[in-house]
Amino acid sequence: MVTMADAQILVVDDEPDILSVLVYHLSREGYRVTTAVNGQGALTTADAERPDLIILDLMLPGMDGYEVLQRLKRADRTNSIPVILLTARREEEERVKGFEVGADDYITKPFSARELTLRVEALLRRAKAEPVSVSRRISVGPVELDREAHRAFSEGAEVDLTPLEYRLLEVLLERRGRVQSRRQLLQAVWDTNAAIETRTVDMHVARLRTKLGGAAPLIETVRGIGYRFRALDK
Amino acid sequence: MVTMADAQILVVDDEPDILSVLVYHLSREGYRVTTAVNGQGALTTADAERPDLIILDLMLPGMDGYEVLQRLKRADRTNSIPVILLTARREEEERVKGFEVGADDYITKPFSARELTLRVEALLRRAKAEPVSVSRRISVGPVELDREAHRAFSEGAEVDLTPLEYRLLEVLLERRGRVQSRRQLLQAVWDTNAAIETRTVDMHVARLRTKLGGAAPLIETVRGIGYRFRALDK
DNA sequence: AGGAAGCGTCACGAGTTTGTCACAAGTTCC
DNA sequence: GGAACTTGTGACAAACTCGTGACGCTTCCT
Missing domain, CATH: 3.40.50.2300 (Response regulator)
Known part of the structure; x- marks a missing residue:
């Protein structure tokens, strides 16, 4: 052993x-x-x-x-x-x-x-x-995050994200491939145990999806559970 | 001996x-x-x-x-x-x-x-x-479960399962090789002692079977008792 | 053989979950 | 102070899920 x-x-x-x-x-x-x-x-x-x-x-x-x-x-x-x-x-x-x-x-x-x-x-x-990579850049499939510059890209083009959207994307990317319940996302993105409806997460996921664009759904819905970023790695 | x-x-x-x-x-x-x-x-x-x-x-x-x-x-x-x-x-x-x-x-x-x-x-x-394991992956014969991603695979291909089907499969896999009565399955899958017909289990087993596909019957019927996942292990 | 019980499958409707819109309240920036 | 932006929530429609009754086939028993 x-x-x-x-x-x-x-x-x-x-x-x-x-x-x-x-x-x-x-x-x-x-x-x-x-x-x-x-x-x-x-x-x-x-x-x-x-x-x-x-x-x-x-x-x-x-x-x-x-x-x-x-x-x-x-x-x-x-x-x-x-x-x-x-x-x-x-x-x-x-x-x-x-x-x-x-x-x-x-x-x-x-x-x-x-x-x-x-x-x-x-x-x-x-x-x-999985060494906790606080790397400068995360890139998953067509999406890329430059954490130092605090900028996001999809298929090379910069995407203009609000602070909240940016953090949501960051969390999803960090945990790509794993389902995240709405509650987990709330906790990870909205620091505190904010008294926020879990449905609000849906809203922001939807906004992120639109902004990221792309044909394939990068953020997948896992019905009854939560969301998951597609794990098409590097 | x-x-x-x-x-x-x-x-x-x-x-x-x-x-x-x-x-x-x-x-x-x-x-x-x-x-x-x-x-x-x-x-x-x-x-x-x-x-x-x-x-x-x-x-x-x-x-x-x-x-x-x-x-x-x-x-x-x-x-x-x-x-x-x-x-x-x-x-x-x-x-x-x-x-x-x-x-x-x-x-x-x-x-x-x-x-x-x-x-x-x-x-x-x-x-x-079978050490009672909440491992990340369960794999039995051609069927595989990735619990972190909340995905199921049969012969390598992803199978799209509803929440209930997923849980049912999870339970059957965990207790593979052992017959599970309908009542046991109800209790394990449908959290509470829900007032649900035991026949409903049949329905979901049938749906699972179809979705998992495959020639050999992975989920075996034990007449008069219940169901059992074939224990073709690793 | 005949009947009974167990099981697989179909179809359908009630209920739930999710995507999206619209909007109001709050913030930021000038 | 006002315009532009951000963000939380209610509302509603669409999509999906799931329980059940029904029916026919198989298996078992006598």
């Missing part, structure tokens, strides 16, 4: 038993492990230590897991730290909610050591494979 | 004779065996010890086998612990009811030691082969 060299993992759980089991297994696999027993501590530690991965129990005293997750994702716009949710039961609703808020994976208690390490590795591997 | 290393099995039966026969055979095969003589004990032990497999007699004093099974499956939504039912006669009705509630296999008394160990091994092998 290959361990990602030297990765640091933050484990957040208020139950000592579970916490120690997690720490034990992860340490044995060679990871550096930090712990937190509540939401506040989790946020502080995440901020201070920049771990490579966070394992987060949904049931926490005080600030609950979802809120921690939301704040994490908000404070860390690049989405660079993957989060695995830990939950008591596989409630479909919880799973959906978790992914909506930006979880990367999901483990149901009780879990086996094998299951745990498999997922941890999978996420670390993926994170490594 | 290869034994799954170190697996733990919980045997639930109130008849001392049968219990000891079971314990004897299983121990001889190298399994760790725990026992319970009634429903309440079974649930407690299952919860505390997390066995890898449960062998459950249907005839129990007090809480009967079905109820134990139901509670087990309810407490453990991942379906991670396989259950073999033990019953006196091969009543068709019992068999159906057992599968409906989520049993994974079925042994009729009297049984041979060989039959017992064969089934135990089969189930343990399968459980090991």
